[in-house]
Structures are given as C-alpha cells and as structure tokens.
Amino acid sequence: xxxxxxxxxxxxxxxxxxxxxxxxxxxxxxxxxxxxxxxxxxxxxxxxxxxxxxxxxxxxxxxxxxxxxxxxxxxxxxxxxxxxxxxxxxxxxxxxxxxxxxxxxxxxxxxxxxxxxxxxxxxxxxxxxxxxxxxxxxxxxxxxxxxxxxxxxxxxxxxxxxxxxxxxxxxxxxxxxxxxxxxxxxxxxxxxxxxxxxxxxxxxxxxxxxxxxxxxxxxxxxxxxxxxxxxxxxxxxxxxxxxxxxxxxxxxxxxxxxxxxxxxxxxxxxxxxxxxxxxxxxxxxxxxxxxxxxxxxxxxxxxxxxxxxxxxxxxxxxxxxxxxxxxxxxxxxxxxxxxxxxxxxxxxxxxxxxxxxxxxxxxxxxxxxxxxxxxxxxxxxxxxxxxxxxxxxxxxxxxxxxxxxxxxxxxxxxxxxxxxxxxxxxxxx
Ligand SMILES: Cc1cc2nc3c(=O)[nH]c(=O)nc-3n(C[C@H](O)[C@H](O)[C@H](O)COP(=O)(O)OP(=O)(O)OC[C@H]3O[C@@H](n4cnc5c(N)ncnc54)[C@H](O)[C@@H]3O)c2cc1C
Numbered sequence: 176x177x178x179x180x181x182x183x184x185x186x187x188x189x190x191x192x193x194x195x196x197x198x199x200x201x202x203x204x205x206x207x208x209x210x211x212x213x214x215x216x217x218x219x220x221x222x223x224x225x226x227x228x229x230x231x232x233x234x235x236x237x238x239x240x241x242x243x244x245x246x247x248x249x250x251x252x253x254x255x256x257x258x259x260x261x262x263x264x265x266x267x268x269x270x271x272x273x274x275x276x277x278x279x280x281x282x283x284x285x286x287x288x289x290x291x292x293x294x295x296x297x298x299x300x301x302x303x304x305x306x307x308x309x310x311x312x313x314x315x316x317x318x319x320x321x322x323x324x325x326x327x328x329x330x331x332x333x334x335x336x337x338x339x340x341x342x343x344x345x346x347x348x349x350x351x352x353x354x355x356x357x358x359x360x361x362x363x364x365x366x367x368x369x370x371x372x373x374x375x376x377x378x379x380x381x382x383x384x385x386x387x388x389x390x391x392x393x394x395x396x397x398x399x400x401x402x403x404x405x406x407x408x409x410x411x412x413x414x415x416x417x418x419x420x421x422x423x424x425x426x427x428x429x430x431x432x433x434x435x436x437x438x439x440x441x442x443x444x445x446x447x448x449x450x451x452x453x454x455x456x457x458x459x460x461x462x463x464x465x466x467x468x469x470x471x472x473x474x475x476x477x478x479x480x481x482x483x484x485x486x487x488x489x490x491x492x493x494x495x496x497x498x499x500x501x502x503x504x505x506x507x508x509x510x511x512x513x514x515x516x517x518x519x520x521x522x523x524x525x526x527x528x529x530x531x532x533x534x535x536x537x538x539x540x541x542x543x544x545x546x547x548x549x550x551x552x553x554x555x556x557x558x559x560x561x562x563x564x565x566x567x568x569x570x571x572x573x574x575x576x577x578x579x580x581x582x583x584x585x586x587x588x589x590x591x592x593x594x595x596x597x598x599x600x601x602x603x604x
Contacts, residue, residue, distance in 0.1 A: 182333070186212045186303070188500050189322050189336035191310045193219065195486050196472025197342030198293035199493025200500070202239060205301035207501055212334060213302045214324050216309035219294045220287035224368060224451070226406050227252065227385045227398045227483040230270050230278035231563030235490045244292055249282030250399050255483075255561055256377065256384045257544055258436045261391065264545045267381060273558035274570045281562075283385065283398050283406075308332065310348060313339060315467050338500045339468040342493070345453075347474050350460035359457035361533050362479050364393065365416060366456065367427040368408030370448040375440040376405070387481065388437050389541060394481060395437050404447065407437075410479065412536065423450040463492075463521060464499065464514035466507075471496035478525055479532045487563045492521060524565035530579070531560065539585040542595060543578070551577040 188204055190197045193215030201213040228249075236242040254269040271279040298304045307327035314321040322334040341349040350356040376399050377384055386397040393411030400406055409415075409430045419426050427450045432438055459476035463469055472489030495517040503510025534540040547554040556574025564571060588595050 183321065183335035184212070184333065185319070185335045186210045187336065187504055188212070188338045188340060189214070189320070189334050190302075190340045190342055191313075191322075191348055192216075192342040192344055192346070192472075192474065193294045193297070193304065193306070194223065194290055194342060194344050194472065194489065195293055196344075196474070196489035196493040196496070197340065198290070198297040199235065199239070199490045200340050200342060200471060200497045201297035201302040201304075202293070202300045203494060203497040204500060205297065207497075208301075209501065209504070211297075211302040212336065213294075213297055213304045214308045214310055215294065215304070215306045218306045220291040222448075223286035223290055224366075224406075224408070224453075225480065225483075225485050226286055226400060227283045227396070228281045229483055229487045229561075229563030230273075230275070230281045231565070232281060232487045232490060233278045235487075235494060238494075239293075239296060241292065241296060245282055245284060245289065248288045248292070248401070249284035250401055251383045252281045252283050252385060253279075253382075254384050256381055256386045258386060258388045259541065259545050260388065260434055260436050261541075262545065263436075266545050266547060267384060268547075268554075268558050268561055269380075270558060270562045272555055273562045273564070274552070274555050274568075274574070275559055275562060275564055278562065283383070283400055285400055285404070305332075310343070313341075313349065313352065313468075315339075315465075317467070320467055337467075338503055340496050340500055341468060341470040341474045342472050342489075342496075344473040345456070345477060347458070347460070347470075349468060349470055350474065353460070353465075355461040356458055357461065359459065359478070362457035362529075364410050364412050364456065364479055365452065365454040366408055366410045366480075367423055367430065367450055367452050368396075368406065369427065369446055369450045370400075371405045371407055371441070371444040372403050372447050373443040373445050374405035374407065375443070376403075385483065386440075388434060389535075390434050392536070394535070395434060396480075397437070397440065405444070407431075407441070407444075410481065423452040426450075426452075459525075463518050467503070469496050469499050469514055469517065475521065476525060478529055479535075481532055481535055482528055482561055484528050484563060484565065487565070488521070488524060491524070491565075492517070495520065520566065523567070527560060527565050527567060527575075534582065537586065538589055539582055539595075542585060542589075543582055548581075553578040553581065
C-alpha cells in the first residue's frame with residue numbers, strides 16, 4: 176500500500192474497522208477473490224465489551240472454519256439465568272430447550288482474543304490489513320471513492336476503493352458524516368462495567384450460564400470468562416443514574432451494593448480493571464446503505480445488550496454486507512436489490528429482539544420471564560429468540576405470537592388490578 180501524499184492505492188472494497196462485522200465481511204470477500212483492504216484504528220489484541228455470544232453465531236463460525244478456536248478460548252455457555260431482586264426468583268433458560276436443535280449452546284469469550292482471531296482470519300484469507308490506521312475522510316464518487324486514513328506515524332494514506340463497507344462500530348463514521356444517526360428514544364440507557372477475580376461462579380446445571388440480575392431500574396450481567404475472570408456490568412435507565420456524582424468506580428460500587436443478589440456473589444471479588452462507562456447507547460442510522468457503500472454492525476445500529484445479540488447481529492451484517500458489496504461490483508442494480516434486502520432483514524431481526532428489550536422493565540414481562548409457561552411452546556419459542564433465531568421461522572411464529580398475546584393480556588390485567596398468579600417458587604442455583 177502506498178502512503179504519504181502519493182497516488183491512491185486502488186482496491187475493490189475498503190472496510191473501515193476490524194471488529195466482528197468488518198473482519199467477517201473482509202474474510203468472506205477475500206475468500207471470493209476480491210481485493211480487500213481492512214483498516215483498523217487500534218491494534219489487536221485490544222479490549223472490547225460484548226463477551227457473551229449466542230448459539231446462532233456458531234453457523235457463522237462454521238462458515239469461517241473457526242468453531243474450534245472460539246470454543247478453545249471461551250467458557251462454554253449452555254444458557255441464560257435471570258434473577259429478580261424484587262421477588263428473589265431465579266429462572267434458567269437452557270438453549271437446548273429451544274425449538275432449534277442444531278445450535279444449542281454458545282461461548283463467552285475474552286473479546287481481545289476473539290477479535291484478534293477474526294482479524295487474523297481476514298488477513299489469512301487474503302485481505303490487506305493495516306492496524307493503527309484511522310480512516311478520517313470518505314468521499315464518494317464513481318467509479319471510485321476516495322478514502323484518507325492516518326497511520327501510526329501520523330502520515331496520511333490514500334485509497335481508491337470501488338465500494339466502502341463501514342464497520343466502525345459505535346464510532347458510526349458514515350452515519351455521523353451523513354447526519355443520519357438517530358438516538359433511540361425508547362431505550363435511553365447507559366452502562367458501567369469492569370472485570371473481577373473471585374466472583375462467585377455458578378456450578379452444577381448453571382455452570383457457564385450468563386446471569387442477568389434484574390433490579391428495579393435496570394439489570395446486571397455476570398459473564399464467566401476463563402481464568403476466574405468475571406465480566407460484571409450494569410445497564411440502567413436515566414432514573415438509575417440521576418443525582419449521582421463521583422467517579423464511575425464510586426457509582427458502580429453504589430449500584431453493586433444496592434443489589435442484594437449481585438453483592439452476595441461479589442463478596443470476595445477483586446477488581447482487575449478500571450470501570451468503564453458508556454451512555455445513551457441505542458441508535459440507528461436512517462438507512463444502512465447508499466450508492467457505493469453500506470454500514471454493517473454497530474456502525475448502522477445498536478440495540479440494548481441485555482440479550483447478548485450484538486456480535487451475532489454484527490457478524491450476520493458482515494455476511495450480508497459481503498453479499499451486497501460483491502453483487503454491487505458485478506452489477507450496481509443487483510447490489511441495490513441486495514442492499515434493500517439486507518436493510519429489511521436487519522431491521523426485522525432487531526425488531527424481534529427489541530420487542531423484548533423495550534418491555535424488559537415492565538411488570539408484565541418480568542412476571543412472564545420469571546414464571547415461563549410452556550403452553551403452546553411459548554417458553555421454547557422464547558428460548559429460540561434468546562438463542563439468536565432472529566430471522567424467525569414457521570416453528571417459532573406461533574409460540575412467539577402466543578407469548579406476545581399473553582404479555583398484552585397480562586399488562587391489561589395488571590393495569591386493572593386483577594390477580595395474575597402467584598410468583599413461582601425459587602429455583603436452586
Ligand atoms: C455495555 C455493552 C455490553 C455489551 N454486551 C454484549 C454481549 O454480551 N454480547 C454481544 O454479542 N454483544 C454485546 N455488546 C455489543 C457488542 O459489543 C457490539 O455489538 C459488537 O462489538 C459490534 O461489532 P462491530 O464489528 O460492529 O463493532 P466493534 O466491535 O465496535 O468494531 C469496530 C471497530 O472499528 C474500529 N474503528 C472505529 N472507527 C474507525 C476508523 N475511523 N478507522 C478505522 N477503524 C475504526 C474500532 O477500533 C473497532 O475495532 C455490548 C455492547 C455494550 C455497549
């Protein structure tokens with residue numbers, strides 16, 4: 176690749192950002208013989224949040240030939256456990272109970288190693304990769320765009336790709352430039368998180384499960400990682416942070432202490448990282464594509480992480496974005512049709528999971544979650560959603576519709592003050 180103020184380096188596709196979305200797209204395009212450049216502003220391996228994966232992700236690992244490497248670096252995850260501070264209830268959802276009997280478990284991974292693996296895979300398949308190289312400017316034009324990036328030495332580098340895939344994550348490079356990013360007003364939450372040693376891990380049937388502890392104004396995640404590391408995070412709505420001053424460490428300590436179920440597990444815990452905070456984090460761009468480009472993964476949209484859907488959505492978008500770019504290079508009309516389909520599929524998938532996210536703090540959904548009924552296979556349908564079957568299928572349609580119907584009836588009953596049934600007995604951990 177040429178650098179400095181010289182002639183621009185030509186390529187078929189330039190991918191901005193070497194996270195799960197960008198590395199997946201680059202690997203698949205290079206595999207097809209496309210000339211791909213992948214630019215990453217950071218250096219792998221580097222920390223990233225988003226460590227709990229979903230069973231449906233395994234299909235993409237298989238496509239990339241990475242299932243064994245992911246399994247070797249992670250903690251096996253057979254399901255998700257939900258704990259309610261308000262009622263003391265615990266409920267477990269094993270992925271094996273879902274309607275999908277092909278992918279029945281997943282893993283929880285240190286993202287530094289996971290993202291490094293994906294990035295190296297893209298390079299091994301023939302992508303020209305550069306780290307510590309931040310894209311600063313994208314100008315669209317036919318037949319080639321002009322992309323400027325700054326390398327570690329501060330010198331500009333110029334590229335002339337025929338197609339651009341923006342996989343810049345929450346930096347949302349193109350959506351910011353285009354002014355098309357819209358905050359999601361239905362989900363104005365913020366998060367605090369850190370890594371610990373010595374947090375009580377679940378054993379027995381719950382070994383490897385992610386724990387989601389529901390509190391009044393938000394929820395905690397406890398994600399078991401290798402080497403006795405536990406990723407602990409809190410996601411809360413605006414009320415959860417109102418009136419608090421002090422450092423993220425102080426605020427997190429206050430939140431942890433206020434949850435009886437979490438603080439009980441943290442008694443012997445030692446922080447091994449600082450506390451990170453991130454605010455107002457759900458958004459979407461008006462559209463995920465335009466003439467000569469597409470946005471994939473978090474660069475297009477981000478939804479609340481309560482159901483660990485981010486990496487699956489990002490890698491799925493990486494697959495779709497690769498299809499779109501490849502089609503576009505063959506025939507822009509076909510590329511447009513594929514891009515429209517990608518937009519529809521991504522919005523549909525996010526809509527399915529958002530339905531649950533928007534209602535997670537409502538009494539009716541919490542009641543249904545903590546006391547799942549399997550009439551009409553509602554629980555199994557819910558498990559399929561939690562396992563990442565976000566596209567929907569005939570099998571899941573009826574159970575999911577039934578679940579939503581019961582939710583609406585229960586909301587009405589609660590509004591009218593009618594009895595909705597006693598909470599179920601505690602389950603042993
Ligand atoms: C609090 C929180 C908890 C989460 N928990 C989970 C979870 O448990 N499970 C889950 O699946 N998901 C989780 N997520 C979501 C998950 O982190 C993301 O959805 C996922 O990482 C998206 O992948 P991506 O490739 O789109 O973006 P990223 O992983 O963010 O990758 C983008 C890459 O682009 C690079 N980049 C940015 N700008 C530029 C530029 N200008 N030039 C070059 N490079 C650039 C960045 O350095 C980065 O490496 C969580 C998110 C948050 C905020």
